[in-house]
Amino acid sequence: MxxxxxxxxxxxxxxxxxxxxxxxxxxxxxxxxxxxxxxxxxxxxxxxxxxxxxxxxxxxxxxxxxxxxxxxxxxxxxxxxxxxxxxxxxxxxxxQPDPDTLRTIQDKLVQKEALAAAGIPVPEFVAVATAEGLERVVEEFGGVMLKAREGGYDGRGNVPVDDPEDAATALDGVGGNAMAEEFLDFEREIAVMGLKGVNGETRTYPVTETIHREEILRESVAPARADATVIEEATSVARDVLEFLDGRGVYGIELFETGDGEVLVNEIAPRPHNSGHWTIEGARTSQFENHARAVLGWPLGPTDLVAPAVTANILGDVEETQPATLRGVDDVVAAADADLHWYGKDDARPLRKMGHLTVTDRDNGADTDGDTNGEVDRDALLSRARALRDGLTFRDS
Known part of the structure; x- marks a missing residue:
């Protein structure tokens, strides 16, 4: 070409x-x-x-x-x-990616069934359509995460159920046609941004740790604070997922690290993903540029880490919808180690993603293999990102 x-x-x-x-x-x-x-x-x-x-x-x-x-x-x-x-x-x-891949991923039950059939490790799951069926599953699993099969994102459509008596209400809340997944006592949530290019070429970005609260991604830490064995296994699982999926582009592969070090696939997004926003400042080529390169059939850009990075999401901290005016921006703009991204949404709603900021450690860059040079205190980076983010507000006072 x-x-x-x-x-x-x-x-x-x-x-x-x-x-x-x-x-x-x-x-x-x-x-x-x-x-x-x-x-x-x-x-x-x-x-x-x-x-x-x-x-x-x-x-x-x-x-x-x-x-x-x-x-x-x-x-x-x-x-x-x-x-x-x-x-x-x-x-x-x-x-790109292939519409058949989108069709498979749109339905969480179909997605999990396809992954399991391909031998890719996933949590235990079962289809549920009645309150009685959900009650039995909750008793068997000792608690489940109930997921709407279609349409759920940013925590919407996900309901934890640990009491069989809550089954009917929970099932109504997700629309009545759902998937129940075993409730994992995981060590951490991690993610890999995977990339497919022309002629089956695949690449992966460094494994990222994702921190959620109320089912919404709050921060991501790259590289993840996990041991080398888990990092290797997560990368291997992500590559298996890429081989399984059809079509060029970036795939956000969300994973669980269990307490015994096992890596299981949570969900897949056939597009750039919030877990990979850190790549704009922290990688040689961002997930967004590489997605376009792949879709257009262009050569892929390097996915190497250039600096450890922590991204913190800026969410609507309001009680009800109001015009979006972000206050407290001065400290972020003045920070030499932070980059601010504003999404341009007119209205702030409770917990709506309105932007993000990324803090990078440029003093500890990465070599060509993506390994950090020197000891990087990612806990300190995370605290720094949270402090800057928590200084922002959409409230009037």
Whole structure:
């Protein structure tokens, strides 16, 4: 393939913060982006070539997007795989990752069944559709994480159930068609941003530790504070996942490290993921740039660590929806070791992701193998990121 500049135009279904950061990442490469999103003036709108205002399952909108671009991708699982495949075929443009992969991942039960059939380690799980069935599973497992099969994200659609008497209420809360997963007493949650390019090439970013509260990712630490055996096993499992999935691009592979050092797959996102935002400052090539490179069929960029990094999410700390005005920004902007990312959302809602900041340790960079040079106090980096983040607020006083 011969690359010339100005580059091609990339079509993205979804214009949220991931679409915004993707457009920011590829602009220096001469790649323009057109997004499709139902929200007028979506977060990506200020930095993309154009926005098509349409629902994610709007056939006319998807067709218009396909007619205007050289390649298609998506930054949200609500994209319709059938419409993507049909539009790509009609307009002779590639769509990556493969719509069949999106179809498998959209349903958490189908995803887990496919992973288990491929021999990839996952927690115990079972389909549940009735309160009686859930009661039996809760008694058998001694507690479960109940997950809506479709549509859940950022903790939505996930309900812990440890009492059989709560089964009916929990099942109603997730829509009545769900998957129950054994409730793990895990050591930590970790993630690997995996990457698939042309001719089956695969790469992985360093294993990342992810810290959640109320089922929402609060901070990520790269590299993870796990021992070498766990790091090796997590990377191996991630590579097995990449071999199993079809289609080019970045995959966010969320994992559990159990108390005995076993690594199990939690969930997979066929797109850039919050767990990999640290790569913007902490890796040679960000997950967003590499996703676009892969989708376009370009050579992949290096995934090596350049500096240990901790990312802290900036969430809506309000009781009810209000216009988004972030206060206390001065200290973050003045910090030599921090980088701020604002997502451009008009309204702050309780626990809504509004931005993030990343603190990097540039004094302890990484060698070509991604190993840190010298001892890096990731606990101190995490405390620093939390302190800067906690100084930010959307409250009036």
């Amino acid at each position: 011969s690359i010339t500049l100005p580059g091609p135009t990339l079509g993205v279904v979804g214009g949220g913060q991931l679409g915004r950061m993707m457009a920011e990442a590829v602009s220096p490469l001469g790649v323009e982006v057109v997004v499709l999103d139902p929200t007028p003036d979506c977060p990506a709108a200020p930095v993309v070539r154009d926005q098509i205002v349409a629902d994610f399952d709007d056939a006319d909108g998807i067709n218009e997007l396909a007619s205007r671009v050289d390649a298609l991708t998506f930054e949200i699982e609500l994209a319709d795989p059938d419409l993507l495949a049909e539009a790509a075929a009609e307009h002779d443009v590639p769509v």
